[in-house]
Amino acid sequence: MRKISRIVVLLLIGLLATCYYIFVVELCIFTVQLLEAKVTFLVIFHLLFLLCVWCYLRTVMTPPDVPPEKFRPSESDKQLYLSDERPQVLQEILIHAAKDLPIYTKDPKGDVRYCTTCQMLKPDRCHHCPVCNICILKLDHHCLFLNNCVGFSNYKFFLLAVMYGVLLCIFTSAVSLYCSILFWTDQLPNSSSKVPIIVLFCLTTIFAIMLFQLFLYHFKLALRNITDREDSDNTEEFNPYNLGFSKNLREVFGNEKKYWFLPIFNSLGDGFSFPMGEATEDIEKNAAFAKPPNEGI
Ligand SMILES: [Zn+2]
Ligand SMILES: [Zn+2]
Numbered sequence: 001m002r003k004i005s006r007i008v009v010l011l012l013i014g015l016l017a018t019c020y021y022i023f024v025v026e027l028c029i030f031t032v033q034l035l036e037a038k039v040t041f042l043v044i045f046h047l048l049f050l051l052c053v054w055c056y057l058r059t060v061m062t063p064p065d066v067p068p069e070k071f072r073p074s075e076s077d078k079q080l081y082l083s084d085e086r087p088q089v090l091q092e093i094l095i096h097a098a099k100d101l102p103i104y105t106k107d108p109k110g111d112v113r114y115c116t117t118c119q120m121l122k123p124d125r126c127h128h129c130p131v132c133n134i135c136i137l138k139l140d141h142h143c144l145f146l147n148n149c150v151g152f153s154n155y156k157f158f159l160l161a162v163m164y165g166v167l168l169c170i171f172t173s174a175v176s177l178y179c180s181i182l183f184w185t186d187q188l189p190n191s192s193s194k195v196p197i198i199v200l201f202c203l204t205t206i207f208a209i210m211l212f213q214l215f216l217y218h219f220k221l222a223l224r225n226i227t228d229r230e231d232s233d234n235t236e237e238f239n240p241y242n243l244g245f246s247k248n249l250r251e252v253f254g255n256e257k258k259y260w261f262l263p264i265f266n267s268l269g270d271g272f273s274f275p276m277g278e279a280t281e282d283i284e285k286n287a288a289f290a291k292p293p294n295e296g297i
Contacts, residue, residue, distance in 0.1 A: 123272035169208035
C-alpha cells in the first residue's frame, strides 16, 4: 500500500509538472501575444500554484499526531489486561486505567476503546490507521494521493490544498479554453502548441470537477465538525462536537483571520479533548456518555 501510494504521489507530481510546462511555456510564452495578458496570466497562475504546492507539501510532510503518553496504561494495568480474557473484566480494567483521562465518547457498546497494537487507550475521535500502523488523533482518512494520514495535525492544510487546487484548475481550464477557441476560430495561427493546450484544457477541467466535489464534501464535514471516518461510521446522529458553523470552522482554521488561508497550523485544541455542543444534552442520556460533558474539559 505504501509503495503504491509513493508511485501515485510521483505520478501526480509528474502530471503537475507537465501541466505547469504547458501553461507557462506553450500557452503564456509561445501562444499569448499581448504582454499585459501574458503577465496577468503568469502572476495569477504562479500565485495559485505556489499556494497549492505549499499546502500540499505541508499536508504530505506534517506527521500525524499520536496520543500523548498519558494515554498509555500503566505497566500493572497492562499486565492485568493481558492476564484476563473476559470482556467484562477487560472493560473494567480499561475504565480504571482511563479514570483520570479526558475520554468521554465511547464505542457504540459504551466501552472505553483500547488499541492492542499501539497499547494505548484511544482518546475521543482517535482511530488506528492500518496503513501507517499507528493511532492518529482526530483521524479523518488515510490518503493515497498524500501517502499520509489526514488528521488533527494537517486537516487545515488538506482543506486548503484542495481549495487552491480547485481554483488553480478552474483558472487554468478557463484560460486554456479561451486559447483553444481562438485556435478553432483561426484567430490564432496554427502552431505546435495547439494540441498541448487542448490537452491541458481537458486535464484541468476533469481535475477541477473532481477536486470541487472533494472540496465540497470535506467542507460540509468541517461545517458539521465531523470527520470522514465518523461520517462513514454513521455516527451522525451522535455528533456531540457540533458547535455551530462558525465555531466548527474556527476549530479547524483557528481564531486569527490573517492565517485562515495560509498553511500555518492554528487549529484550536490539543487533538485529544474536544468541546461539546448543545447536542450533548440529548446524547448524555445515551449510554455513549459516562460522565457529564463539562466535567474536566
Ligand atoms: Zn493504534
Ligand atoms: Zn495512515
